[in-house]
Amino acid sequence: MLEELVEIIKEGNVLALTGAGISTNSGIPDFRGKNGLYERYGHEIFDYGFFKRYPEKFYDFVKKEFSKMYKAKCNISHRLLARLEDLGYLIGIITQNIDNLHFKAGSKNVVEIHGNASRFYCERCGRKYSFPEKYYCKCGGIIRPDIVFFGENVKNLDYAYSLLKEANTLLVMGSSLQVYPAASFPLLIKENQGNLVIINIDSTSYDEFADLVYHMDLNEFSKILFRYFEEE
Template sequence: MELLRGLRVTALTGAGVSTDSGIPDYRGPDSPPRNPMTYQQFVQDEAFRRHYWARNHVGWQHVHRTHPNAGHRALARLEDAGVLVGLITQNVDLLHEDAGSRNVIDLHGRYDRVICLQCGRVISREHLAERLTALNPGFVESIGDVEDVEIAPDADAVIEQTSHFRPAPCEFCGGVLKPEIVYFGENVPRERVERAYAMVDDGDALLVAGSSLTVMSGLRFVRHAAKQEKPVVIVNRGWTRGDPLATLKVEAGTTETLTALAEALTR
């Protein structure tokens, strides 16, 4: 990682950074097949929304059992040392913030907020949890041992029996509530994208950790940095769509690699 010594670095992270915190990724070599709900399905089909909110309501009960791992802490340490100018994450788990990172762009949103698609009001997911519990007494308990429930990267619990679940409408206008998370098939808000481009511009190099870069929302920043002839370092187990643009590809786990990088660059 001598390539990054003396440079101001921008980081781009994906789900692979959080796997050691117990949150599975979507496309890692050992990840099971997943079919995340699309934006179109959520908006157009009430049954899909009911299924999503039932699973999310259970997942929400588990989200606080996850904690930042050494990789998250290493990135916060690099920021504290002035090596990292900022961090763009495709994750919605807020573990970077929990680890102490301050200049973070949550590219795909965050799991702890909910927005009304009709009036635009934003409420906390914690407040919605209270309403969903009141509407669905005993539902979470009926799922079984909470420690045995598998949680997907977007805080969605992997359960099947959801047809009897009652979602909550917006308490202000009666509209449809949606997590403030960018779904598959939905665009990242333009203002957020522009801030992320500016963060890449601020750095001398781009460090990608734990992302396959399969979707354009992350790959575009790699292309942007490469076009500016900035070094691009990718740390990921398995192929990524950005590999042809990488100055250096590290085929290893993010936790141990980021920890070693922080140790080397903050001496």
């Protein structure tokens, strides 16, 4: 069923791009889906201006929703990518997620373009926190999560572009490919004559450009693909 994809992966220089769909099977709600975070809280909850004006409301949200991320366990899709990296086929992961699950799975070269919700720091003095009891630092500055709010630039973009130039194949897993700059990555890989593989439960606007498309539950897909690399 996945023999053609297996051959592409074994050629090496595979780069993964992961979105919220890879972590929903770990119990983490996505942003845009039914009963997702935007539907329940509105887009403004991730707006930097809202955070600055109402830090107490944002931290009420953090205590309810981020706690799910901290308790979540990586699933077989995260472990699959860690396995491919260990075998030398995967050169890295660019993730739109802030849940830290790729690192929990054992992946090493993870580019978190939207940050990581497990890290906090003071905007004024830079002091780092694991999870603050209060949202004000001793210096009087506001403690914020190390994530990208609306209105802020994404992180590590230069490194992400360097990996895209190096890659022969872009493996898109669980991303709707609606948010830029990540939504531009499939076209960049095609401009470089690379392979584009999309695995997502729903169709995306880039399916027509892809070499291979699998509309499957990611856990089911990963269970099948994992078998090809289990014994190596």
